Amino acid sequence: MNVMPLFIAIDDIAGSVLIVIVSLAAFIRCRRLVIREAENALWLFLYWLTLALFVFSLSRALGHIAGHLLMYADLGFLWRQMRPFSGGLNAIISIIVASITLFFHNIQKLYRRMEADHYHIEATSQEIMALNREMEALVMERTMSEMALGIADGIRNPLQVIGGFSNRLLRKTAPEDPARDWALAISEAAKRLEEMVVRFESLAQNKKSFFSQDDLNKIVRDIVEMLRGEFERKHVHLITGYHSYPVYCQLNRHLLKVAIAHLIRNALEATGPQGEIHVTTTCDKNYATLVIQDSGKGMPPEVVSKVFEPYFTTKVGGTGLGMVFARQIVDEHRGIINLESQEGKGTTVTINLPVRFGEPII
Numbered sequence: 021m022n023v024m025p026l027f028i029a030i031d032d033i034a035g036s037v038l039i040v041i042v043s044l045a046a047f048i049r050c051r052r053l054v055i056r057e058a059e060n061a062l063w064l065f066l067y068w069l070t071l072a073l074f075v076f077s078l079s080r081a082l083g084h085i086a087g088h089l090l091m092y093a094d095l096g097f098l099w100r101q102m103r104p105f106s107g108g109l110n111a112i113i114s115i116i117v118a119s120i121t122l123f124f125h126n127i128q129k130l131y132r133r134m135e136a137d138h139y140h141i142e143a144t145s146q147e148i149m150a151l152n153r154e155m156e157a158l159v160m161e162r163t164m165s166e167m168a169l170g171i172a173d174g175i176r177n178p179l180q181v182i183g184g185f186s187n188r189l190l191r192k193t194a195p196e197d198p199a200r201d202w203a204l205a206i207s208e209a210a211k212r213l214e215e216m217v218v219r220f221e222s223l224a225q226n227k228k229s230f231f232s233q234d235d236l237n238k239i240v241r242d243i244v245e246m247l248r249g250e251f252e253r254k255h256v257h258l259i260t261g262y263h264s265y266p267v268y269c270q271l272n273r274h275l276l277k278v279a280i281a282h283l284i285r286n287a288l289e290a291t292g293p294q295g296e297i298h299v300t301t302t303c304d305k306n307y308a309t310l311v312i313q314d315s316g317k318g319m320p321p322e323v324v325s326k327v328f329e330p331y332f333t334t335k336v337g338g339t340g341l342g343m344v345f346a347r348q349i350v351d352e353h354r355g356i357i358n359l360e361s362q363e364g365k366g367t368t369v370t371i372n373l374p375v376r377f378g379e380p381i382i
Contacts, residue, residue, distance in 0.1 A: 033088060036081035043074040061131045065124035072120055076113040140246075176217050183210035231353070236267040236308050236373070237301055243281050244299060247288070255293040261300040267308045269373050271353060279349040282342045283312050283369050289335075290316030290367060303375070310371040319361040327359055 047070040053063040083103075090098050186207035193200040244260060251258045287297050291314045298313040319327075319334075326332045328347050333340035350357040353373050361367035 033085055036084050039077040040081050043077040046070040047074045068120050072117045079113055179210055179214055231270040231272050233268055234271040234273055236269055237262045243277055247284055256291050257296045259298045263301045263303045267301055267303045269308050269375055275349045279346040282346050287312055287314035290314055308373045308375055313368040315366045318363040318365050318367055320363055324361050
């Protein structure tokens with residue numbers, strides 16, 4: 021036995037033992053991390069990977085040590101019989117390590133997607149809660165407005181009678197009659213009260229409290245970005261065209277996003293793979309216009325005429341209220357929504373919103 025083979029054997033054994041120690045330390049560290057954060061996908065992956073590496077290093081070290089010992093004991097024939105089994109075991113463990121790596125690589129992709137979906141769902145949930153608050157406040161405002169208008173209408177009717185009779189007394193009363201002053205006072209008081217009722221009605225009809233100056237382009241961009249994943253999954257081409265300048269209107273961002281998202285999803289459901297959906301915004305001095313046009317299957321005239329009717333739907337399991345809510349939201353913005361469709365040519369939805377929050381579009 022010469023020095024060089026012995027030196028090589030010692031070096032090989034020392035290296036094998038060192039690899040076992042290092043892999044065991046890594047495994048212990050990863051185990052602590054998993055105990056601390058059991059739901060952390062990265063720690064779980066490292067735990068199983070280091071366990072597989074530890075088993076591999078232990079198997080390799082035992083094989084090398086056994087080989088050297090048998091060779092130095094003049095039992096080389098026995099090592100030659102054991103070597104295929106040792107090599108096969110190492111190969112199996114190597115395959116397990118590679119499988120764990122590939123498995124967790126794919127799991128990591130899924131985990132990241134789930135995490136992104138979780139954040140998206142959480143953001144959507146917050147937006148839905150804000151929308152519910154807006155809707156409740158809007159319903160309350162409308163109820164109070166209707167009550168106020170009812171009260172104003174109830175006051176106006178007897179007020180007109182009082183004012184009419186007082187004016188008639190003025191016409192029939194002589195200038196020197198003392199009752200003329202009383203009739204004149206009644207008439208002037210009725211006139212002032214009627215002016216107050218008019219101002220009260222004007223205030224009750226004002227719907228600006230839940231609307232603010234906002235950019236229609238930005239709202240549509242946000243919705244398109246939110247739905248981009250659905251377009252990619254269905255392989256539908258989205259073509260957008262925005263007005264060259266911000267399109268500012270008096271808008272309720274939450275309500276309008278619900279309506280537009282519903283309309284775009286409808287277009288997406290009606291459009292097959294490789295189809296196209298065009299979303300464009302334009303603006304002039306009076307109106308902002310949003311057009312959603314798809315290349316889907318379209319609808320027959322008898323369906324188009326009922327699209328905005330409550331509970332009418334062509335979808336299995338549909339409620340028939342989506343388009344009703346969309347129109348109601350557009351109405352709240354004093355705008356109009358129009359739908360045109362032809363079988364085999366697709367559907368076009370056009371929304372016109374007044375730039376100034378004044379009278380509704382006629």
